[in-house]
Amino acid sequence: MKIIIKTNIVLLICVFLLSSFFYSATAQQAKYVFFFIGDGMGLAHIAASEAYLSTSQGKPGIEKMSFSEFPVTGFSTTHASNRFITGSAAAGTALSTGYKTSINTIAMDSAKLKPLTSIAERAKTEGFKVGIISSVSIDHATPACFYAHQPERNMYYEIALELPKSGFDFFGGGSFHSPFDDENGVSAFDFAKQMGYNITRSREEFENLKTGDEKVYATGNVVELSGALRYVIDQTDNDLLLEEFVAKAIELLDNEKGFFVMCEEGKIDWASHGKDAVTMIHNVISLSKSVEEAIDFYNEHPNETLIVVTADHETGGLTMGHALTGYNSNFEILHAQKISAQTFTLLADSLFEINRNQNMGFAMQLMEDYFGLGGVSGIPLSEYEKTMLEDAYLISIGKMELNEDEKYLRYGGYFPLTATAIQILNNKAGISWTSWSHTGIPVPVFAIGAGSEMFNGYYDNTDIPKKIAKAMGFELTFQ
Numbered sequence: 001m002k003i004i005i006k007t008n009i010v011l012l013i014c015v016f017l018l019s020s021f022f023y024s025a026t027a028q029q030a031k032y033v034f035f036f037i038g039d040g041m042g043l044a045h046i047a048a049s050e051a052y053l054s055t056s057q058g059k060p061g062i063e064k065m066s067f068s069e070f071p072v073t074g075f076s077t078t079h080a081s082n083r084f085i086t087g088s089a090a091a092g093t094a095l096s097t098g099y100k101t102s103i104n105t106i107a108m109d110s111a112k113l114k115p116l117t118s119i120a121e122r123a124k125t126e127g128f129k130v131g132i133i134s135s136v137s138i139d140h141a142t143p144a145c146f147y148a149h150q151p152e153r154n155m156y157y158e159i160a161l162e163l164p165k166s167g168f169d170f171f172g173g174g175s176f177h178s179p180f181d182d183e184n185g186v187s188a189f190d191f192a193k194q195m196g197y198n199i200t201r202s203r204e205e206f207e208n209l210k211t212g213d214e215k216v217y218a219t220g221n222v223v224e225l226s227g228a229l230r231y232v233i234d235q236t237d238n239d240l241l242l243e244e245f246v247a248k249a250i251e252l253l254d255n256e257k258g259f260f261v262m263c264e265e266g267k268i269d270w271a272s273h274g275k276d277a278v279t280m281i282h283n284v285i286s287l288s289k290s291v292e293e294a295i296d297f298y299n300e301h302p303n304e305t306l307i308v309v310t311a312d313h314e315t316g317g318l319t320m321g322h323a324l325t326g327y328n329s330n331f332e333i334l335h336a337q338k339i340s341a342q343t344f345t346l347l348a349d350s351l352f353e354i355n356r357n358q359n360m361g362f363a364m365q366l367m368e369d370y371f372g373l374g375g376v377s378g379i380p381l382s383e384y385e386k387t388m389l390e391d392a393y394l395i396s397i398g399k400m401e402l403n404e405d406e407k408y409l410r411y412g413g414y415f416p417l418t419a420t421a422i423q424i425l426n427n428k429a430g431i432s433w434t435s436w437s438h439t440g441i442p443v444p445v446f447a448i449g450a451g452s453e454m455f456n457g458y459y460d461n462t463d464i465p466k467k468i469a470k471a472m473g474f475e476l477t478f479q
């Protein structure tokens with residue numbers, strides 16, 4: 001009897017050892033990695049986008065984003081080493097290096113003394129090809145954290161000079177924020193060219209890029225003064241889209257050894273700072289389409305591809321529901337907004353300038369034309385909302401004063417008429433914002449593919465690049 005039990009135990013151990021050997025022998029390494037960061041994209045941003053998409057199809061409920069269908073989901077903390085509510089530099093450093101740093105620091109330790117190696121730099125050393133993409137300027141905090149090391153995020157020129165030194169294979173999306181130094185005038189573009197980078201600035205040049213082209217920096221053909229691509233809601237057929245940069249990265253980087261691509265949708269954050277829900281939603285949808293490019297690649301290489309989608313923090317304290325709408329939602333009305341708040345402000349500014357005899361009637365016409373508010377055929381406004389708009393108009397033209405705190409709470413430093421128009425539209429739809437800044441709430445993480453099971457649970461943001469590195473077969477260590 002005893003012998004039989006012993007034999008069974010030995011047999012069980014053998015089966016266990018054999019199966020764990022078999023498992024480790026068959027567990028696939030992530031040879032192709034896509035790391036998407038929706039800057040400022042909290043759960044409510046995704047939920048609002050899914051509700052909006054559903055109303056475009058005349059359906060109740062939600063229409064899922066590509067990445068919210070991923071089999072693995074988790075949550076990540078976002079706090080920085082010296083502040084609970086983080087900024088994009090500290091959060092970007094956590095996501096790129098696995099190290100918790102201080103506010104405004106780009107891939108250096110909290111004391112801003114020691115550079116920290118990013119997962120992109122490690123991937124390059126390990127022989128993977130590397131691509132960095134962003135819809136805002138390529139020297140902005142999030143992309144910078146993957147190739148640069150600077151004590152302050154606003155050292156744009158110094159960051160720009162580090163781009164070609166990285167030797168990364170592909171950069172795409174926004175242009176440089178500050179390509180010129182005030183003192184010696186060496187252009188960051190010229191420096192990148194000297195370092196062997198092929199820079200494309202038109203759609204034609206972009207489309208001519210082909211497999212085999214190395215060291216490419218493909219900038220958007222239409223960019224703002226900040227270097228960012230335009231808001232998706234303002235783009236035309238002429239603009240190069242974020243998803244096109246992802247498709248191009250795949251085309252240029254696909255190789256036997258594998259690649260690592262980080263793609264940031266940075267304007268989800270910018271729109272959210274301005275509480276501009278409709279504009280934010282269009283950029284979340286663009287991120288979803290960019291992820292679709294990666295999913296198409298994943299479908300061809302399902303055992304060797306890992307896709308991770310997350311955010312660096314939440315922006316705006318967005319939620320779905322509002323005191324005045326209670327339990328009701330009315331997302332359809334969001335479709336009435338035609339342009340971003342930013343573009344409307346520029347337009348209103350020049351229209352106000354042209355039409356020196358403008359009055360409240362003129363302002364109300366703009367509300368109807370661009371936000372579908374009021375007028376004969378627009379969304380009916382309550383007396384309270386009309387007063388809100390009237391106050392905003394008077395403050396916009398300098399005929400009414402407010403206490404500074406009251407003014408900031410209402411308009412957050414934005415053009416009062418624009419801030420009020422989008423607030424009314426958002427609130428009537430049943431969407432509200434609680435801050436003009438980032439918030440400290442955890443962010444969601446979505447993953448699919450090789451090593452994706454590691455992204456289950458609730459963990460620190462510094463764990464994310466460590467998990468990706470592990471899936472790729474190396475360890476992210478501090479030097």
Ligand SMILES: [Zn+2]
Nearest residue numbers: 039040088312
């Ligand atoms: Zn951010």
